[in-house]
Amino acid sequence: MSEHIRDVLVVNRRRQELVSRILQDPSLRLSLITEPGCLADYSATDDMESVTLVDDVQNLDDVRRAVLKLLDRYTFDAIIGPAESSIPTAGYLRSYLGMPGIPFDVAHAFCNKSAMKARLRAAGLRVARSTLAPLDSSVAPFLRRHGLPAVIKPAWGDGAANVHVVRDESDIIEVSRPGGPLLSNDTAPFLIEDFVEFEEEYHCDALVRGGEVPFTAVSKYFGPLLQSKGSVFGSYTLPDDSAEAQELTVLHQAVVDALGLSDSVTHLEVLKTRDGYVVGEIACRPGGGGVPQTLLRAYGFDPWEHFLATELNTPLEWTPRPADGTHLWVMFPVRHGTVSRVPDADVFADVAEVEQLTIKAKPGDRINGMLYSTSMAGVAHCRTDSADDVPALVRTLSERFTVEYGTPRTTAAA
Known part of the structure; x- marks a missing residue:
């Protein structure tokens, strides 16, 4: 048959x-x-x-x-x-x-940042104070009304693209300028939020079935996501029994409950402030960058496989298989220009912690257009015995992986 x-x-x-x-x-x-x-x-x-x-x-x-x-x-x-x-x-x-499958009201709440924050706020969860600028012409007056410092971003968007910190009147003038960095890439509505001072930033990646969360992996970013573009960036896994992981697992379930999600894969961003955790954003799809491969290496969890299974209404029978050590991904950025040289594939051959290196940029690539937090020249997947080893390892990799830009021999676009 x-x-x-x-x-x-x-x-x-x-x-x-x-x-x-x-x-x-x-x-x-x-x-x-x-x-x-x-x-x-x-x-x-x-x-x-x-x-x-x-x-x-x-x-x-x-x-x-x-x-x-x-x-x-x-x-x-x-x-x-x-x-x-x-x-x-x-x-x-x-x-x-x-x-x-996921109905419109739930899908909308996961993707429209204004609707998302409204639902989370109504459920009693901590989020940044926000204002919706409904028109392009609303950007300047609504920023002044909201108060500075602030962050402005498209109400619809992903990958930390077109997110701007506004600190003073000169920033307001620049960000509201027709043809400027904000309005040349997106149109209203825009979400204006308080600029939150925080100490650490985390992400939770999880599987949701029937409204329950049978699996959650908690990771910590090397530094603030908002400041990641143009810098070496990534995250590392936290032990499941750590206080941070346990607290954020509970918070993730509360966010899923507030938004009414039944079945999917999620990627949640959380800020840790002096007063506690603040929910950033959550997506009902796998995380980007090196997150999916790290989850596969650290837990045997393939987020895109499970996402497809939940979308097809055929959830997989699966249990986590935690691997030893701390797993991390280190992403090497690109900038606008034409790539003239990239590192050799064996640049980390003597670094035992590097288990896989993928180089995406090549000489002659022209880098233009909008850059996302996950726009990369390459990414390294690593494992260390302890999270204490992460800072020194990231410094070593950052110093070695350098991309040079200059006059191209070819005109291939990237």
Whole structure:
């Protein structure tokens, strides 16, 4: 008897991890909805059942009409959005069509930062005081009304992209300028928040089933996420029995309860202040950068595999397999310009703690456009015996992994 083939509709801009997994699974057949400017990112469109282009994957009505046309030919078993730009759209389609999975109100709360903070605040959880600037023209007056210092960011966005700290009137003028760093990359609404002074920053990565959280991994960033762009960046795992991990595991469950999530994989950011923990943001998808590979190495947990399983309503039977030691990922940044030299693949050959090195940049790459917190020249996955060894190891790797920029021999774009 032949295996039943399930049709999966993915609404997506450029995120590739989930698309490649579906294409490799012979029991799944992929249909894609994306934007014309994103199509070049897909190298395997010939292996897809269908490809539909829309002007904007966040335009709910345009995508709805496109899906209704597809339903004339296909019966979809699941509709999936793998990133903040399309998670709410996928939720809207499920709610509209009465399909299983994360409904629109929950998906919206995980991706619209203003709605997220409102729900968390209503549940009694600590978040930064915030104001919504509804129009591009609202940015300057609403920043002045909110008070400084503040942080302003798109209400919809991920990867710490287009997030700006505003400290004085000159910053207000720059950030509200048409064609400036904020408005040239996104349009309103924008979320304005208090700039929170904090001591440490953490992330919790978890599996949610039936509203419960059977697995949570807690990690600590080397430094503030907001200051990471252009710097060596990463995080390391904390022991499950540490006080920090236990407190943040309880906090993560409270955040999931407040937002009404039933089944998914999550990535939560938390700040530790003198007065306690403050919830930053949470996503109902796997974390970026080196987080997925670190979770696989440290616990045997593949977040994209479990994310796909929950989206298909076929949760996996799995138990954590904790590995010895402290696991960390060290990401080496890129900056705007043309890459002229990158380190050799054996740059860390004599550093026993480095178990895997991936170099993504190459000479001739032109780095332009918006840079995210996870924009990288390369990433090293490491293991140490203790968290006490992490600072010295990161310093060593930072000093050795250098990228040079200059006049290119080629004009390849990155």
